[in-house]
Amino acid sequence: MIISMLKKNFSIIVTILLFVVLFIAGAATYKGFLNAQVFLNLLIDNAYLIIVAIGMTFVLISGGIDISVGSVVAFVCMFSAHLLQKGWNPVAVMLLSLTVGTFGGFIMGYMIHCYEVQPFIATLAGQFLYRGICYVISTESISITNPTYSFIANYQIRLAPKMYISISVVIALLMVAVTAIVLKYTKFGRNVYAIGGNEHSAGLMGLPVAHVKISVYALSGFCAALGGIVFSFYTLSGYGLQNIGLEMDAIASAVIGGTLLTGGVGTVIGSMFGVLIQGIIQTIIIFQGNLSSWWTKVAVAALLCLFVVLQRVIETKGQSVKQQKKAAV
Amino acid sequence: MSRLTKSRLFWPIIALVVLLLFNAVFTKNFFSIQIIDNHLYGNIIDILKNVAPLALLAIGMTLVIATGGIDISVGSVVAISGAIACSIIDGRIGSFNNTLLFALIFALLSGIICGIWNGILVAKIKIQPVVATLILMTAGRGIAQLITKGKIVTINSASMVNEYYFIGAGYLLGLPFALFIVLIVLLIVLAFIKRTAFGLFLESLGTNNRSSHLAGIQVDKLKLITYIISGFMAALAGILISSNIKGADCNNAGLFIELDAILAVAIGGNSLNGGRFSVGSSVIGALVIQCLTTTVYALGVPPQTISLVKAIVIITICLFQSNKFREAIFGRFNYFKKSKDLLVKKGAQIS
Amino acid sequence: MTAKPLLTMRKIYKVFPGVKALSDVDFTLRSGEIHALLGENGAGKSTLIKVLTGVEKLDSGQIELSGEEIRTKSPKHAQELGISTVYQEVNLCANLSVAENIFIGREPKKNGMIDWKTINSRTKKLLNKLNIDIDVTQTLSHYSVAVQQMVAIARAIDVEAKVLILDEPTSSLDATECEKLFNVMNQLKSEGMGIVFVTHFLDQVYAVSDRITILRNGELVGEFLAAELPKLELISKMIGKGYDVLSETIKNTDNDQDIEKQVYLRADKVLSIGNIKEFTLDVKKSEVLGLAGLLGSGRSETARVIFGADKVSSGTLYIKGEKVNLGKPLDAIKKGIAYCPEDRKTDAILGNLSIRENIIVALQSKEGMFKFIGRKKQEEIADYYIKLLQIKTPNREQLIKNLSGGNQQKVILARWLATHPELLILDEPTRGIDIGTKAEIQQLVVELAHGEMAVIFISSEMDEMLRCCTRMAVFSEKQKLGELEGDEISEQKIMKMIAGGNER
Amino acid sequence: APSSTTTAPAASTEKAAPAAQEEAKPAEKPKNDKLVVGFAQIGQESGWRDAETWSILNTAEELGVDLKFSDAQQKQENQIKAIRTFIQQQVDVIGVAPVVETGWETVFKEAKDAGIPIILVDRRADVPEDLYAAFIGSDFILEGQNAAKEMAALLGNKGSIVELQGTVGASAATDRMKGFTDELGNYPDMKILASQTGDFTRAKGKEVMEAFLKAYPGQINGVYAHNDDMALGAIEAIKDAGLKPSVDIKVVSIDGVKGIFEAMAAGEANVTVECNPLLGPQFFQAAQDLKDGKTVEKWIKSDEGIFRQETAKEDLPNRKY
Numbered sequence A: 001m002i003i004s005m006l007k008k009n010f011s012i013i014v015t016i017l018l019f020v021v022l023f024i025a026g027a028a029t030y031k032g033f034l035n036a037q038v039f040l041n042l043l044i045d046n047a048y049l050i051i052v053a054i055g056m057t058f059v060l061i062s063g064g065i066d067i068s069v070g071s072v073v074a075f076v077c078m079f080s081a082h083l084l085q086k087g088w089n090p091v092a093v094m095l096l097s098l099t100v101g102t103f104g105g106f107i108m109g110y111m112i113h114c115y116e117v118q119p120f121i122a123t124l125a126g127q128f129l130y131r132g133i134c135y136v137i138s139t140e141s142i143s144i145t146n147p148t149y150s151f152i153a154n155y156q157i158r159l160a161p162k163m164y165i166s167i168s169v170v171i172a173l174l175m176v177a178v179t180a181i182v183l184k185y186t187k188f189g190r191n192v193y194a195i196g197g198n199e200h201s202a203g204l205m206g207l208p209v210a211h212v213k214i215s216v217y218a219l220s221g222f223c224a225a226l227g228g229i230v231f232s233f234y235t236l237s238g239y240g241l242q243n244i245g246l247e248m249d250a251i252a253s254a255v256i257g258g259t260l261l262t263g264g265v266g267t268v269i270g271s272m273f274g275v276l277i278q279g280i281i282q283t284i285i286i287f288q289g290n291l292s293s294w295w296t297k298v299a300v301a302a303l304l305c306l307f308v309v310l311q312r313v314i315e316t317k318g319q320s321v322k323q324q325k326k327a328a329v
Numbered sequence B: 001m002s003r004l005t006k007s008r009l010f011w012p013i014i015a016l017v018v019l020l021l022f023n024a025v026f027t028k029n030f031f032s033i034q035i036i037d038n039h040l041y042g043n044i045i046d047i048l049k050n051v052a053p054l055a056l057l058a059i060g061m062t063l064v065i066a067t068g069g070i071d072i073s074v075g076s077v078v079a080i081s082g083a084i085a086c087s088i089i090d091g092r093i094g095s096f097n098n099t100l101l102f103a104l105i106f107a108l109l110s111g112i113i114c115g116i117w118n119g120i121l122v123a124k125i126k127i128q129p130v131v132a133t134l135i136l137m138t139a140g141r142g143i144a145q146l147i148t149k150g151k152i153v154t155i156n157s158a159s160m161v162n163e164y165y166f167i168g169a170g171y172l173l174g175l176p177f178a179l180f181i182v183l184i185v186l187l188i189v190l191a192f193i194k195r196t197a198f199g200l201f202l203e204s205l206g207t208n209n210r211s212s213h214l215a216g217i218q219v220d221k222l223k224l225i226t227y228i229i230s231g232f233m234a235a236l237a238g239i240l241i242s243s244n245i246k247g248a249d250c251n252n253a254g255l256f257i258e259l260d261a262i263l264a265v266a267i268g269g270n271s272l273n274g275g276r277f278s279v280g281s282s283v284i285g286a287l288v289i290q291c292l293t294t295t296v297y298a299l300g301v302p303p304q305t306i307s308l309v310k311a312i313v314i315i316t317i318c319l320f321q322s323n324k325f326r327e328a329i330f331g332r333f334n335y336f337k338k339s340k341d342l343l344v345k346k347g348a349q350i351s
Numbered sequence C: 001m002t003a004k005p006l007l008t009m010r011k012i013y014k015v016f017p018g019v020k021a022l023s024d025v026d027f028t029l030r031s032g033e034i035h036a037l038l039g040e041n042g043a044g045k046s047t048l049i050k051v052l053t054g055v056e057k058l059d060s061g062q063i064e065l066s067g068e069e070i071r072t073k074s075p076k077h078a079q080e081l082g083i084s085t086v087y088q089e090v091n092l093c094a095n096l097s098v099a100e101n102i103f104i105g106r107e108p109k110k111n112g113m114i115d116w117k118t119i120n121s122r123t124k125k126l127l128n129k130l131n132i133d134i135d136v137t138q139t140l141s142h143y144s145v146a147v148q149q150m151v152a153i154a155r156a157i158d159v160e161a162k163v164l165i166l167d168e169p170t171s172s173l174d175a176t177e178c179e180k181l182f183n184v185m186n187q188l189k190s191e192g193m194g195i196v197f198v199t200h201f202l203d204q205v206y207a208v209s210d211r212i213t214i215l216r217n218g219e220l221v222g223e224f225l226a227a228e229l230p231k232l233e234l235i236s237k238m239i240g241k242g243y244d245v246l247s248e249t250i251k252n253t254d255n256d257q258d259i260e261k262q263v264y265l266r267a268d269k270v271l272s273i274g275n276i277k278e279f280t281l282d283v284k285k286s287e288v289l290g291l292a293g294l295l296g297s298g299r300s301e302t303a304r305v306i307f308g309a310d311k312v313s314s315g316t317l318y319i320k321g322e323k324v325n326l327g328k329p330l331d332a333i334k335k336g337i338a339y340c341p342e343d344r345k346t347d348a349i350l351g352n353l354s355i356r357e358n359i360i361v362a363l364q365s366k367e368g369m370f371k372f373i374g375r376k377k378q379e380e381i382a383d384y385y386i387k388l389l390q391i392k393t394p395n396r397e398q399l400i401k402n403l404s405g406g407n408q409q410k411v412i413l414a415r416w417l418a419t420h421p422e423l424l425i426l427d428e429p430t431r432g433i434d435i436g437t438k439a440e441i442q443q444l445v446v447e448l449a450h451g452e453m454a455v456i457f458i459s460s461e462m463d464e465m466l467r468c469c470t471r472m473a474v475f476s477e478k479q480k481l482g483e484l485e486g487d488e489i490s491e492q493k494i495m496k497m498i499a500g501g502n503e504r
Numbered sequence D: 001a002p003s004s005t006t007t008a009p010a011a012s013t014e015k016a017a018p019a020a021q022e023e024a025k026p027a028e029k030p031k032n033d034k035l036v037v038g039f040a041q042i043g044q045e046s047g048w049r050d051a052e053t054w055s056i057l058n059t060a061e062e063l064g065v066d067l068k069f070s071d072a073q074q075k076q077e078n079q080i081k082a083i084r085t086f087i088q089q090q091v092d093v094i095g096v097a098p099v100v101e102t103g104w105e106t107v108f109k110e111a112k113d114a115g116i117p118i119i120l121v122d123r124r125a126d127v128p129e130d131l132y133a134a135f136i137g138s139d140f141i142l143e144g145q146n147a148a149k150e151m152a153a154l155l156g157n158k159g160s161i162v163e164l165q166g167t168v169g170a171s172a173a174t175d176r177m178k179g180f181t182d183e184l185g186n187y188p189d190m191k192i193l194a195s196q197t198g199d200f201t202r203a204k205g206k207e208v209m210e211a212f213l214k215a216y217p218g219q220i221n222g223v224y225a226h227n228d229d230m231a232l233g234a235i236e237a238i239k240d241a242g243l244k245p246s247v248d249i250k251v252v253s254i255d256g257v258k259g260i261f262e263a264m265a266a267g268e269a270n271v272t273v274e275c276n277p278l279l280g281p282q283f284f285q286a287a288q289d290l291k292d293g294k295t296v297e298k299w300i301k302s303d304e305g306i307f308r309q310e311t312a313k314e315d316l317p318n319r320k321y
């Protein structure tokens, strides 16, 4: 039973193991690395990305792509900062942000499904649009001074004397748990996989393709907006140039976590580890501390390359071992 | 007529024509062309000159996308090749008597090597294309900066600077030289596609990998080739870009240009999922994008709203390319046309 | 059998660009009957089903279900109305598990969450009923078309429905599997369900159907009681002209049995890990070698290894006595081998390409990328095979995905014939091909072998194998059991061999 | 369940713990004398930034400072991560070149709680004064004003100008635009014909200038670029149009990189308003002072000047970046 479980989750286990290896390598090399707070900081610093990557994972599993998310995050920060500056109620701001994000996702999904606009293009237009609105709101950055936001931003949940996490981490982990369950145990979740596997077949099997496809983009919009809110806790400001290229981070995280861009395969847990792996690469680089800017880029890429190649090699080895066993029986 | 509308070139060309018409009405002097220093001078000429790098990238990107892949490293390759070319021209690396020639050779070679690297990761190690090319995308700019030691290379005082400048910004027969490069490359690629089975094989493997493999197509080899071509195009684009500004700016050369290249492919009506493709229409797609950029500058659109304008134009173009959207908008009209077609066909079959 | 109509379709019209798929077709299904829908390839059977279930939009016509007029908007809608369908090509999600493919869209729940345990156990039971014993939690892509087809059937029959539609469900199944399916069909029929059954196996028609509706060229020929329509008459109604009885055997048993045929290919102790256990096999020129066995016995794997599609782990392949190393299909193709795979949809067709391109692609890769076959030549080749195999299409530029299933199969066959192979491997080549053409293809195969060609023939249809093959290798459980030749070949012998093999 | 406690951790206890940990590793002890500095650089977006980075790294090497340098690749979140890591590594002083003004409170507070002073470099942060120890750098608004004055002098207080803006939203761009426009208010006969973003790059600067030249044929008297790179691009465009840069069209820009000095020496550019990136020496001086417990000035102004065509030839050899 357990063995078969392990077999089915082989790729994600490989990913997690490699993550642990990276962590140990870091700990062995750098002083102060082996510290629970280093790990917790990984979560604190990447909470927003985890949330965004969750939405992205859904979209990718369904066989689409959403490159608007980076702009959505920036937009939500900007928009919230702007409204809060005007004295809006913080809860209303958050709810409105989520609504706008979800609605924007819905519109993109609608164009993608009903008018067959290619996902990349529809969401690229979304990216430009959101970014444009940011600049229209203001080209300067706006601070968030709202006490509720500040409180949430600065609140530390103590796990142990010298270990804490932020509220954002709790939100992110909750999101991971909820969406993992949604993907595995609800009709909607399963339909996402089915559509990603073969949209045509899914339609013939009587699955609500339109509904699911559009929902997936709406969900991604929602996650991006939530990620934006969490990011606004993180920086307590809105700024139009924030999070450029975030979508690539989210996509890369999902793919590193085992999601297939062709659709039909992936998990949110995997994506979370994808985020953490990128985070830890970043941390290692910072701990290294004497890389010039250009070497930083090369080193990040080299570590990423090492990681994905190892991942591939172990997986294919595992596959062939499995096959040999099967043949031997 | 229906043959015409079915052609892949039709909608991109319509988009381009509409943009130009818009300019004819709203932008003063848009079409005015003068002769300055023995060459043509005007917005249209600028568009033809400035579109060159994007057009080259779009050609390479089309082929990669046709196989079901994607190459997001092109921007970094642009930076690398520019860095190499300018460093050699400037005499910072190597000492060659004909710096221009070696600059070009090494720059193009670097693109090919980048392509091989991407191709191996995708075709041999079978890493998903976005992540595979993401690696070079990240590393590439760093490598370019390593080459230039992190500085912007300016070649103003190099001996071959004018020759080098000619490539990206010079004029031949009154027209931008870069335009000729694009045309020649386009012709070669088109010949390669149409006169060999390359095009057929690409479309085949983009349509169905497994079937193609079993039909004897060397899927991996072809993928490798497309990434090499893409790398080469990026290197060539890098040369044009750096030549145009007489310098290599590793930080910004080709930044986010992969998005524009992909966009050009999509505006050209090509599916980003692979399969059927048209290199020519991608080039038109690139022209549409460049025309839009120039329009925005010429019209004096406030910088804050450029993104908004771009978003709206992209969405409009892509919606109008969609049959379903046109049906929804012009439903009535189309319905009549269709039923007329139907009658005609029935008649034909009866007779 | 006197029940009132459950489903009626009246004056159905459907036109595709350049093709009149259905014109003025009527169809009536009563509850508690099995109704065969027959016709040649491209007659419009699948299209009729598709307009009924909302996959394609109806141009005009009326559909009534239980006396009420309906207009299905989508397959989902059709399902909600009580129409359960197995479409011609396997239409499942290969990335999901077997069990999930059966239950998706109607998952049982516990505490608001999908109850995987129930799904898996119910699937297990359901498949056992159809004689299939597999790991239902494994993804569907692990299994062969045959298994996938059974899974699709299992999904359809498990749904509570008034109407069950089966579009060529048995095309990859062997006799035992079919038997099981028919039992289930009969049971459902006795429960009052109306079943539409499309097939090209006329024996199966007579085995289960009560009534027969025949289409020809998108038009209705008529509706008949199965008991009142003899087979020959049925065939001539389908093809629109008289038809000779299929000769019992068409293989060249008569000629040169004693002359030692030249061995074209020898597989010497070849083993492919994970695919097939060690086997030794000779393929000779001018003969049709059959690979016999039940589903999953390893016939396809043998073929794939010979074609270079799967890796040879140990052992050697010799072609004309020369040792060869086939690393990839292209190597095999260059040596003159052709392989027509069994899973048409995923392994053979290039859906978005035209018939012409689909036909010349293998020849082109054999010739090499730079020896481009000119457009004129391509068209000639395509036209030649369209005519030879009677591919029904408005023109050679039609996309292959718009062809009927049987016609797609013919295009794939044409692709390989066009390479003029020395060894032609056919894995279920007549799958979904109508009775008239099937006989012609068999004839063609035998004729090809009569020339210089060597042919490996794999089919789940025992009759066909017996008719064509001069020698047979019998497989079971991924292992070659032995060979039969000439007069030894008979169904009993083969079965006995397999049974013996299984005992071990 | 995690036990949540106070939101404002007591700084003293937090500080005590790391110190104790330090002692646990005696081998590291001698290093403690060495100044340990973490520097969170924005990234690399321009030649100017490269020069700053180079200055920081070089000075650190000269002084033998243990520098932890981090490149945030233009992302605030990466800078925040870097600062967190520096805190974790218990550096003596943290330097930041903030990518954006806002959003630093939380992490600066964390640094403060850990007893690590922060020095802002070249860009300000919108935080209470007590959260950082010093700011080293220049004033973008002032640069804009100076550029306007120079332009006015070149044009004789009369003429039409086109402006090449930096990246939309970048504070350098916003402020340089503001300073310039404000100052221009004093010259009623000077006006801005058009203003467009050139993203701080040469290529865009050239492309935008090309379009300007066609949209306003013969009307442009001067071009003001938010950085030298764009000006260099614009110069090429002007030459392509058959005009003479610095004569037919005056060129004023900001930064003072080597390239613009070459252009000035060649008579193709008029003025550059320096924005000195060589902040390394000043930065490490301040860091050392902070470590030694000395007080430092809140705003340490960088040494800057205005350079004109006339003196360019003499200045050129002295330019380091």
Ligand SMILES: Nc1ncnc2c1ncn2[C@@H]1O[C@H](COP(=O)(O)OP(=O)(O)OP(=O)(O)O)[C@@H](O)[C@H]1O
Binding pocket: C016, C017, C019, C020, C021, C039, C040, C041, C042, C043, C044, C045, C046, C047, C048, C088, C392, C393, C401, C402, C403, C404, C405, C406, C407, C432, C434
């Ligand atoms: N999407 C489509 N576009 C164009 N033509 C189509 C399309 N689908 C089917 N056709 C054409 O309609 C005709 C009827 O096809 P259909 O699939 O109904 O045949 P069939 O009776 O099911 O044949 P088979 O036994 O081979 O499955 C064929 O000529 C086919 O080429």
Ligand SMILES: Nc1ncnc2c1ncn2[C@@H]1O[C@H](COP(=O)(O)OP(=O)(O)OP(=O)(O)O)[C@@H](O)[C@H]1O
Binding pocket: C131, C132, C133, C134, C142, C143, C144, C145, C146, C147, C293, C294, C295, C296, C297, C298, C299, C300, C301, C342, C458, C460
């Ligand atoms: N009836 C069955 N019960 C259990 N497993 C089966 C059955 N039929 C096929 N399989 C599985 O499907 C896999 C693929 O079989 P495959 O169809 O390739 O074999 P085959 O000998 O080529 O059969 P065929 O020629 O009928 O396609 C096998 O590994 C086997 O496990």
Ligand SMILES: [Mg+2]
Binding pocket: C045, C046, C047, C088, C167, C404, C405, C406
């Ligand atoms: Mg059919």
Ligand SMILES: [Mg+2]
Binding pocket: C144, C296, C299, C300, C301, C342
């Ligand atoms: Mg098989």
